[in-house]
Amino acid sequence: MSDENKKKISNFCSKYRTVIMYIVFAVVIELLAVCCVDHTLLISEPWVGLSMLALTSGIMIVINNNKARLILGIIFLTLELVLDMILTVVYDMAGQYFDFAMLSLRNDAFGILEEIYVNYVFFYASVAMVIVFIVCGIRKYKTDKGSNEYGRNKTVGTALIIIGIVGVVAITYVINNGSDDKYTKLKTSKATSVYSSYGMTGNLVNEFIRGIFYDEIEEVPDNEITSYLYNDIAPESKYFGVSSGNNVIVILAESFEWFAIMDDEEFINGLDITEEQYAELFPNIMRFMDSSVVMTDYHAKEKTDISECLSIVGSYPTVGFINYDYQDNAMPYAMPNVLRAYDDDIVCRSFHNGTANFYNRDNTHGSFGIDHFYASEEMYDMVAPDGGTMENWIVQGERNLDSEMIDVCQDLMFPTDSRFYTYITTITMHGMYYERNNLENYREELLSIYTPTGESEEEEIIIDYMTTVMEFDRALGMLMDDLEERGLLDNTTIALFADHNAYYQSLGAKVKGLEDYDTEYDYSDLYRVPFMIYDQNLPHMEIDKFTCQADIVPTLLDLLGIHYYSNMYYGHSVFTPEETLIYSRAYSFFIDDGIVAGSLENPFFRDESVTDEEWNDFVTRGTALIEKLRIWDQIYIHDYFGDETNYNTYLERMADINNG
Numbered sequence: 001m002s003d004e005n006k007k008k009i010s011n012f013c014s015k016y017r018t019v020i021m022y023i024v025f026a027v028v029i030e031l032l033a034v035c036c037v038d039h040t041l042l043i044s045e046p047w048v049g050l051s052m053l054a055l056t057s058g059i060m061i062v063i064n065n066n067k068a069r070l071i072l073g074i075i076f077l078t079l080e081l082v083l084d085m086i087l088t089v090v091y092d093m094a095g096q097y098f099d100f101a102m103l104s105l106r107n108d109a110f111g112i113l114e115e116i117y118v119n120y121v122f123f124y125a126s127v128a129m130v131i132v133f134i135v136c137g138i139r140k141y142k143t144d145k146g147s148n149e150y151g152r153n154k155t156v157g158t159a160l161i162i163i164g165i166v167g168v169v170a171i172t173y174v175i176n177n178g179s180d181d182k183y184t185k186l187k188t189s190k191a192t193s194v195y196s197s198y199g200m201t202g203n204l205v206n207e208f209i210r211g212i213f214y215d216e217i218e219e220v221p222d223n224e225i226t227s228y229l230y231n232d233i234a235p236e237s238k239y240f241g242v243s244s245g246n247n248v249i250v251i252l253a254e255s256f257e258w259f260a261i262m263d264d265e266e267f268i269n270g271l272d273i274t275e276e277q278y279a280e281l282f283p284n285i286m287r288f289m290d291s292s293v294v295m296t297d298y299h300a301k302e303k304t305d306i307s308e309c310l311s312i313v314g315s316y317p318t319v320g321f322i323n324y325d326y327q328d329n330a331m332p333y334a335m336p337n338v339l340r341a342y343d344d345d346i347v348c349r350s351f352h353n354g355t356a357n358f359y360n361r362d363n364t365h366g367s368f369g370i371d372h373f374y375a376s377e378e379m380y381d382m383v384a385p386d387g388g389t390m391e392n393w394i395v396q397g398e399r400n401l402d403s404e405m406i407d408v409c410q411d412l413m414f415p416t417d418s419r420f421y422t423y424i425t426t427i428t429m430h431g432m433y434y435e436r437n438n439l440e441n442y443r444e445e446l447l448s449i450y451t452p453t454g455e456s457e458e459e460e461i462i463i464d465y466m467t468t469v470m471e472f473d474r475a476l477g478m479l480m481d482d483l484e485e486r487g488l489l490d491n492t493t494i495a496l497f498a499d500h501n502a503y504y505q506s507l508g509a510k511v512k513g514l515e516d517y518d519t520e521y522d523y524s525d526l527y528r529v530p531f532m533i534y535d536q537n538l539p540h541m542e543i544d545k546f547t548c549q550a551d552i553v554p555t556l557l558d559l560l561g562i563h564y565y566s567n568m569y570y571g572h573s574v575f576t577p578e579e580t581l582i583y584s585r586a587y588s589f590f591i592d593d594g595i596v597a598g599s600l601e602n603p604f605f606r607d608e609s610v611t612d613e614e615w616n617d618f619v620t621r622g623t624a625l626i627e628k629l630r631i632w633d634q635i636y637i638h639d640y641f642g643d644e645t646n647y648n649t650y651l652e653r654m655a656d657i658n659n660g
Contacts (some may be wrong), residue, residue, distance in 0.1 A: 009012065018137050019060050022073040025129045026080055028051055030199050033084035037091045038196040039054040046204035047171045055164025061155030063089050066462075078131060081126045084200045087124055097194045099207050105293050172209045181218060182318070183630045186583070187623065189599040196427055220634045222646065228631050230653050232566040234554060237575030241561025242537040243278055247492040248339070248421045248556060249413075249479075250598040252308055253472060254429045254529050259511050260469040261285050271513050277449050281470055284477030288496065295574055297593060298531035298547045299524065300500050303586045305359040306424060307499035312336070312368050314553035314569035316585050318629050323360040329367055330641040332650050333568050335553050335579045336369030336421050341654065347371060347415055350423040353379060353390065353405040370423070373407060377399055382408040391438075398438050399468075402426045402475035410482045414492075428471045431504025433464040440608040458510050465507060490536050493559060495552055498529035504505040512634075523596050523605035527582075533574075544591045548582045563657040570628055577635035581621045583629060592618045626656065 030049060031041050043049070056076050087098055110531045118431050158578050175198075178450065189340035192205045237378045261282045263269030300307060302316075313334040316322065322329075331337060336348040348370050356362040365373040379390045390404040404425075406413070413422045428439075446466060452459055463625050476496075484488040501508040508514075508522040531547060533555065550571030558573035582591040590597045594607035595615070600622045606615070634640065641647045 006549055007008065010368075016061065016538060018066060018069050018073060019057055021133055021136055022034040022060065023053060023057055025077055025133050026056075028129060029077065029080055029084060029126045030201055032122050032124075032125055033088055033200050036088055037200075037657075038193050040196050043196060043199045043202075045197050046202060048168060048175075048205050049199040049565070050464060051164045051167030052163075052173060052201055052205055054160045054167065057413050058157045058160025058162075058164060060157075061160065062154055070134075073137060074134055075132065077130050080201060081130060083204060086125070087200050088206070095128055097273055097588070098200075098204060099238045108374075120368055137438040152569050153279075161536055168205060168209070171357050172206050173337065175206055178211050185599065186626050186629070187600045188602075190602050191598060191600075192602075192604070195362065204491050219638070220631060221641075222640070225631055225634060225640060226646070226649065228627075229567050229650075230565055233239060233577075233657055234558075234564050234566045234572070235576055236563075238574050239538060239575050240558055243493045243535050243559040244561040245419070245491070246535070246560065247414075247419055247488060248335075248538075248560070249492060249494045250311060250335075250421075250423045250552070250556075251476075251479075251496045252304070252311065252423075252425045252499050253496060253530070254304065254426045255431060255502040255504065256429060256469070256472070256500055257465075257502045257511075257531055258528070259508075260466050261289075261530075270466060271450055271459070273450050278376040281446060281466070282473045284473045284480065288476060288480065288494075288534055289532055291536075291540055292496075292532040292534045293540070293574070294542045295547045296542050297532040298497070298529065299527040299582060299593075300498055300529050300531075300549055301527040301582060301584045301587055302500055302549065304425070304430075304499045306585050308423075309357075309548040310570075311495075311497065312423065314571060315632050315635075316570075317633050318583075318585060319633055319637060322636070323364045326636045326639070327360060327364040327367060329636060329639045330646060330647055331367050331369075332641055334368040336423075337555065338369075338562060338564075338654075339421055339560075340369050341651065342658070346419045346421060348423075349374065349412060351405060351409055351413060352376075353402065353427050354425075355394075374412065381404060384408045385411065388533055389648060390567040393438050396437070397434050399428050399430055401438060402428045402472050403478055405476045406478045406482070410478075413479075414483055414486055414488055416486050416488065424628055426472060426475070427506055428475075429465075429502075431465075431502065431507070433468070433502075433505060433507065435464055436467070436512040437469060439464075439467040446470065458507075461505055461507055462511065465502060492535075493556065494532070494534040495532075497531040497549065497552060499549075501527050501529055508590075522545040522594055522607050526608070527591060533559075538629050543574050545574070545577075546579045547571075548580050548591075550580050550582075563654075565653070565657075567628060567631070569623065570632075579621065580627050581618065583622075583625055590618075592621075597622075 031043070034043060035041050038412055060072050060076075063069050063072065084369075088139075088385075090096055090098065168523070191197045197203075198206060242513050259270040262278055263273070263275060273281075302310065305321065305323050306316055315321070315333075317326070320326065331600050332341070339346050339348065349368045349372050350368075351374045352358075352361060352362070352581055353376050356373070356377055358375075362373055362375065366425050376390070376392070376394065384407040386407070388404070388407045390400065390408050393400050405426075412421065413424070443463070446463060450463075452463065480489070483492055503509070509526055512526055514523060531552075538559075548571065550569060551574050552571070553568050554564065554571050555573045555575065558575060566572075571580040584591065589599070589604065593614075594605075594610040595603060595618055596605040597603040597618075600619045610618075641650060
């Protein structure tokens with residue numbers, strides 16, 4: 001290289017040093033964020049992020065003032081740091097990548113956090129780079145002060161701005177209008193994650209543009225939907241109708257894990273205590289379990305709001321959220337609405353000892369056929385038959401107690417003058433897990449039989465978690481005792497299930513040895529949690545076929561003796577041979593026994609015990625589920641049953657197969 005060219009390069013770098021430093025630090029911050037989430041420094045398709053970088057760099061170059069250029073660089077880097085930090089925290093706490101629909105959940109997402117766990121590696125490294133940029137930028141500004149050689153170049157700057165804008169528009173268009181539609185991608189996509197594919201900034205920009213300008217769902221004609229829905233009647237199990245006319249109670253047990261209540265070869269335990277000690281700590285759960293049908297291969301991987309909806313309506317769209325985007329839809333297939341169609345006098349109520357507007361429940365449950373949704377605000381004004389009340393623990397920074405909710409609401413939950421459907425969502429076991437004042441008695445009881453080793457922080461988290469389960473145990477005991485005292489236990493069917501694993505503070509992953517998903521253990525076991533059905537008409541037994549939340553509604557309909565069409569729900573009765581497959585709306589992957597996959601051709605995890613025959617069965621069931629997703633997206637997006645003709649057709653078809 002000639003001396004003249006070297007001089008030109010040197011002058012160029014000197015004039016644009018602030019911009020060059022900005023570009024370097026912006027790239028490093030982005031790579032650090034992706035590495036913290038996906039453990040890779042490679043972004044395979046960084047074009048949207050690079051286009052944004054060209055745009056911001058072009059703006060800096062056009063400016064004819066180094067001080068303003070420096071300030072802009074600081075603003076851009078700080079904004080990138082903050083956004084990437086938020087996305088990293090969201091992933092660390094919930095395992096979710098950002099998508100545009102999550103904006104509906106923004107208030108609720110932060111409302112449930114007692115403490116935000118920051119990724120300090122990313123935070124301190126990124127802050128250090130911003131500080132270095134500021135220091136070097138100030139030195140450059142002082143050196144050039146009084147000079148007119150600011151490195152301003154309108155041509156280069158304008159060109160970069162145009163490249164950035166055109167790049168963002170063109171690339172996001174290609175991404176969102178590719179040859180493969182959404183459902184084809186669910187079958188064939190090889191992407192491991194959106195962040196390692198597009199980068200955090202690139203994904204963020206693409207999601208906003210996609211959410212505002214693009215409709216990724218191709219409309220399906222009503223006649224095709226109708227033909228699909230009524231194509232097949234679900235088979236009866238051997239227990240079909242044994243619970244006919246029963247009351248129904250569904251209990252969503254927040255973050256409930258097997259390791260909290262037992263220790264055996266199949267389920268790894270949380271603390272080193274004996275079976276007798278577990279029975280002493282959790283007498284009511286043990287009593288319930290010993291009298292129930294226990295699903296030992298039940299898996300759950302959804303956020304609470306999605307889990308709740310799945311267990312009430314039996315389906316969930318891949319676009320938007322039921323509680324926000326489809327709250328006014330007609331849902332005759334929802335469990336309470338189905339029961340109403342066959343019993344005009346049934347009372348349907350739901351209860352949650354959190355706030356009424358959280359996850360927009362107060363506006364959504366009515367569409368399910370719920371007469372009234374009772375939340376904490378009403379419960380604080382109630383008085384239990386024994387004179388007890390529910391204290392507002394939330395204002396003290398604690399979770400409300402499930403036992404207090406049962407105590408004050410029992411007359412409404414379990415009426416003796418009418419048949420009822422009661423849905424209960426608990427809250428005490430919701431994380432984060434720390435020593436709570438309102439659980440101190442449970443902690444003392446636990447520590448009276450277990451002496452902490454003090455060897456790890458994880459042990460303390462498990463102890464604090466188990467105290468929340470002890471409180472739930474008390475609530476469950478109160479519920480069962482009250483039903484028995486009212487003479488209702490013999491004719492009440494109770495479904496008790498966990499909404500998801502205890503992912504707060506990575507508790508479930510740590511206990512199961514799956515924190516980094518790079519172990520000899522079964523990755524899918526991370527999501528293996530309790531599901532039980534109590535009914536005195538059923539024998540105590542264990543069912544070891546793969547089950548999930550989508551199976552809850554079909555199972556209850558089967559027990560109650562109500563025929564239904566198979567394609568109305570994603571799941572199947574747990575008492576029939578058919579197995580369901582999970583597609584997680586919140587986390588965008590499939591789960592089967594021993595399999596976690598981003599698509600039907602892209603396993604993130606395939607246990608060595610999974611045979612080719614089992615894998616092919618996974619693909620077959622996955623293909624059928626994707627077709628259900630395609631149809632049900634249309635049903636939700638266009639409020640298919642909001643059309644009077646479609647609504648009446650449903651009622652007529654259901655009457656045909658049930659009145660025969």
